[in-house]
Amino acid sequence: MYRYDEFDERFVRERVAQFRDQVARRLDGSLSDDEFKPLRLKNGVYLQLHAYMLRIAVPYGTLASRQLRQLALIADRYDRGYGHFTTRQNMQFNWPKLRDVPDILGLLADVEMHCIQTSGNCIRNVTADHFAGVAADELEDPRPTAELIRQWSSLHPEFSYLPRKFKIAVTGAEHDRAAVKVHDIGLRILKHPQTGEIGYEVIVGGGLGRTPLIGKVVRDFLPKDELLAYLEAAMRVYNLEGRRDNKYKARVKILVHEIGVEEFRKRVEEEYAKLNGPSINADPAEVERIAAYFAPPTYEKLPGDSKAYAAQRATNAAFAQWADASVFKHRIPGYAALTISLKTIGEAPGDITSAQMRAVADLAEKYSFDELRVTHMQNVVLPHVKQSDLFAIWNALREAGLAEANVGLVTDIIACPGLDYCALATARSIPIAQAIAKRFQDQQRQRDIGPLGIKISGCINACGHHHVGNIGILGLEKNGVENYQITLGGDATENAAIGDRLGPGIDADEVPDAIERLVDVYLNQRLKDEPFIDTVRRVGVAPFKDAFLAKDSSKTEEAEHAVA
Amino acid sequence: MSTPKRVPLPAILLANDLLDGDVVFSTGDGWTRDPSEAVIAYDDPTADKLEAHAKAAFAAQQVVDAYLVDVAIDAQGRPTPRHFRERFKTLGPSNRPDLGKQAVYRAL
Numbered sequence: 089m090y091r092y093d094e095f096d097e098r099f100v101r102e103r104v105a106q107f108r109d110q111v112a113r114r115l116d117g118s119l120s121d122d123e124f125k126p127l128r129l130k131n132g133v134y135l136q137l138h139a140y141m142l143r144i145a146v147p148y149g150t151l152a153s154r155q156l157r158q159l160a161l162i163a164d165r166y167d168r169g170y171g172h173f174t175t176r177q178n179m180q181f182n183w184p185k186l187r188d189v190p191d192i193l194g195l196l197a198d199v200e201m202h203c204i205q206t207s208g209n210c211i212r213n214v215t216a217d218h219f220a221g222v223a224a225d226e227l228e229d230p231r232p233t234a235e236l237i238r239q240w241s242s243l244h245p246e247f248s249y250l251p252r253k254f255k256i257a258v259t260g261a262e263h264d265r266a267a268v269k270v271h272d273i274g275l276r277i278l279k280h281p282q283t284g285e286i287g288y289e290v291i292v293g294g295g296l297g298r299t300p301l302i303g304k305v306v307r308d309f310l311p312k313d314e315l316l317a318y319l320e321a322a323m324r325v326y327n328l329e330g331r332r333d334n335k336y337k338a339r340v341k342i343l344v345h346e347i348g349v350e351e352f353r354k355r356v357e358e359e360y361a362k363l364n365g366p367s368i369n370a371d372p373a374e375v376e377r378i379a380a381y382f383a384p385p386t387y388e389k390l391p392g393d394s395k396a397y398a399a400q401r402a403t404n405a406a407f408a409q410w411a412d413a414s415v416f417k418h419r420i421p422g423y424a425a426l427t428i429s430l431k432t433i434g435e436a437p438g439d440i441t442s443a444q445m446r447a448v449a450d451l452a453e454k455y456s457f458d459e460l461r462v463t464h465m466q467n468v469v470l471p472h473v474k475q476s477d478l479f480a481i482w483n484a485l486r487e488a489g490l491a492e493a494n495v496g497l498v499t500d501i502i503a504c505p506g507l508d509y510c511a512l513a514t515a516r517s518i519p520i521a522q523a524i525a526k527r528f529q530d531q532q533r534q535r536d537i538g539p540l541g542i543k544i545s546g547c548i549n550a551c552g553h554h555h556v557g558n559i560g561i562l563g564l565e566k567n568g569v570e571n572y573q574i575t576l577g578g579d580a581t582e583n584a585a586i587g588d589r590l591g592p593g594i595d596a597d598e599v600p601d602a603i604e605r606l607v608d609v610y611l612n613q614r615l616k617d618e619p620f621i622d623t624v625r626r627v628g629v630a631p632f633k634d635a636f637l638a639k640d641s642s643k644t645e646e647a648e649h650a651v652a
Numbered sequence: 653m654s655t656p657k658r659v660p661l662p663a664i665l666l667a668n669d670l671l672d673g674d675v676v677f678s679t680g681d682g683w684t685r686d687p688s689e690a691v692i693a694y695d696d697p698t699a700d701k702l703e704a705h706a707k708a709a710f711a712a713q714q715v716v717d718a719y720l721v722d723v724a725i726d727a728q729g730r731p732t733p734r735h736f737r738e739r740f741k742t743l744g745p746s747n748r749p750d751l752g753k754q755a756v757y758r759a760l
Binding site (some may be wrong): 114115116117121135137138139140168182183184185186187246436507508509513514516518522565568569571 | 670671672713736745
């Protein structure tokens with residue numbers, strides 16, 4: 089893991105002191121509300137419905153045990169004993185008091201954490217594949233790249249007042265688990281087809297929100313050592329030409345969309361040609377220093393398949409089912425990357441109590457080289473566990489209430505906090521997720537349905553990524569009532585797609601039935617072992633739309649009966 | 653001068669406490685955390701008074717994000733916001749009845 093050097097340490101400490109002073113000046117009236125607001129946002133402090141909210145950066149989703157324990161301490165001392173993992177791999181606390189935030193930031197700095205650039209019109213926390221460094225399908229660990237971008241973008245003087253927020257994601261794997269095509273910039277580490285050199289495919293202009301768009305490839309191949317200068321050129325084009333007159337059109341996706349990818353590429357290349365690359369690109373020694381922090385841990389030499397694990401699986405069906413859902417193939421024989429579901433049926437997606445944080449931190453320390461990952465799916469990963477330890481981990485997770493066997497299944501639902509917490513929300517998300525999870529909680533049925541991603545947002549800003557859900561749910565207000573639009577066929581992977589709306593919005597209590605009708609169409613239409621999204625692609629939206637709208641016809645029939 | 657457009661009456665005035673961030677209700681000359689103690693404005697002069705109170709409290713660094721919310725009055729004479737957003741703001745997260753005002757003020 090990356091460790092702060094003296095400059096990082098000093099920078100974060102100074103920032104805490106500055107914010108303490110800014111809070112004091114707000115309270116004595118030296119700073120107006122208008123002056124203070126951007127300052128608090130740049131330190132991750134929002135004002136939500138019931139309280140302030142503090143968003144803590146978890147760079148590229150990587151956490152050490154001591155950091156998660158510190159988050160548990162903050163949850164107990166300054167919040168309500170729990171936190172919430174977000175779709176940007178960050179953690180949010182829902183109840184901090186402004187008076188306590190400087191102290192909380194101090195506690196975070198003690199464990200090399202901060203809230204800088206988790207809000208505001210700047211380059212936000214860089215996200216990465218949560219299986220970085222361990223996935224069998226990976227070419228190269230994306231985290232050194234993500235860390236390099238974090239350092240370059242932190243307080244970058246030219247890019248601290250962008251037209252709008254800017255989100256970057258990096259993957260080094262064949263399969264995209266970081267949703268790079270729906271980011272402002274997505275980077276995919278790849279090998280040059282002719283030379284075999286490692287570099288980046290640069291994708292620009294993806295995004296969700298009120299105008300969902302899939303990113304376009306602006307550079308097929310960018311040599312690795314040219315990254316920062318090229319990013320600088322792309323950011324400069326955006327910074328100069330992005331729409332500052334209309335916040336709804338201010339993201340880079342709108343610029344790329346309006347002028348076209350060829351024109352955008354041309355402008356970036358022109359800017360790039362003018363830049364003094366060597367003065368911007370990172371010193372190779374610094375790149376090496378950063379990369380060294382992400383060197384693989386010292387794995388044991390183990391047989392590819394643990395006999396103990398096989399025996400435990402054979403004698404305990406519940407354990408085997410949990411492992412089937414939760415274990416991801418590790419590139420090192422005998423090891424597994426383990427996803428811990430934060431989607432216990434009946435709980436809020438992504439919420440974790442302080443006791444659970446400590447339990448997970450203990451497991452990471454004991455079994456996973458002290459390392460954890462947060463996923464954009466709002467789950468947690470122990471990236472390096474021995475297969476032979478899985479049974480002990482399962483038992484510990486059961487005690488902690490964290491052994492739900494639903495990773496990647498229909499009840500592993502992404503949901504933003506929605507109107508239960510968020511001041512921007514137009515409807516609730518969490519109760520919808522809870523109701524669907526309850527409806528599909530039967531283990532056998534979930535396994536039978538197989539991989540299916542439901543994603544829920546409580547407003548058009550799409551923090552719950554509903555556009556790229558296999559089934560997406562968007563909560564809106566209609567005539568003073570919460571109303572939910574359903575989309576189908578979205579995909580956040582390398583096959584990125586925006587879902588199609590199935591029809592008019594429906595009431596909250598109609599959502600589980602609607603999802604059930606869509607699942608029934610899939611079960612009737614699927615070919616052997618065909619996942620939900622593939623069936624949707626093969627048969628098209630029409631049969632699903634018919635089933636979705638069927639509730640209206642049944643209502644009409646009822647009405648006709650009533651009249652008759 | 654035309655009267656500025658405001659929510660239909662009756663209304664209460666709510667805000668967030670600057671230091672703590674939690675929701676507070678105007679009592680006309682002070683602030684309460686108990687929604688049943690909120691002053692209910694049935695007429696424009698009372699609503700004006702609540703808004704003047706909020707303006708002064710904002711200027712004095714006591715509250716932020718203050719605004720009038722139209723309410724229904726229950727049989728006990730207590731105000732309930734008509735819009736679901738403001739109802740949640742008054743109560744707390746609907747998935748966590750153990751948190752927010754709903755946990756403290758059991759009658760809600």
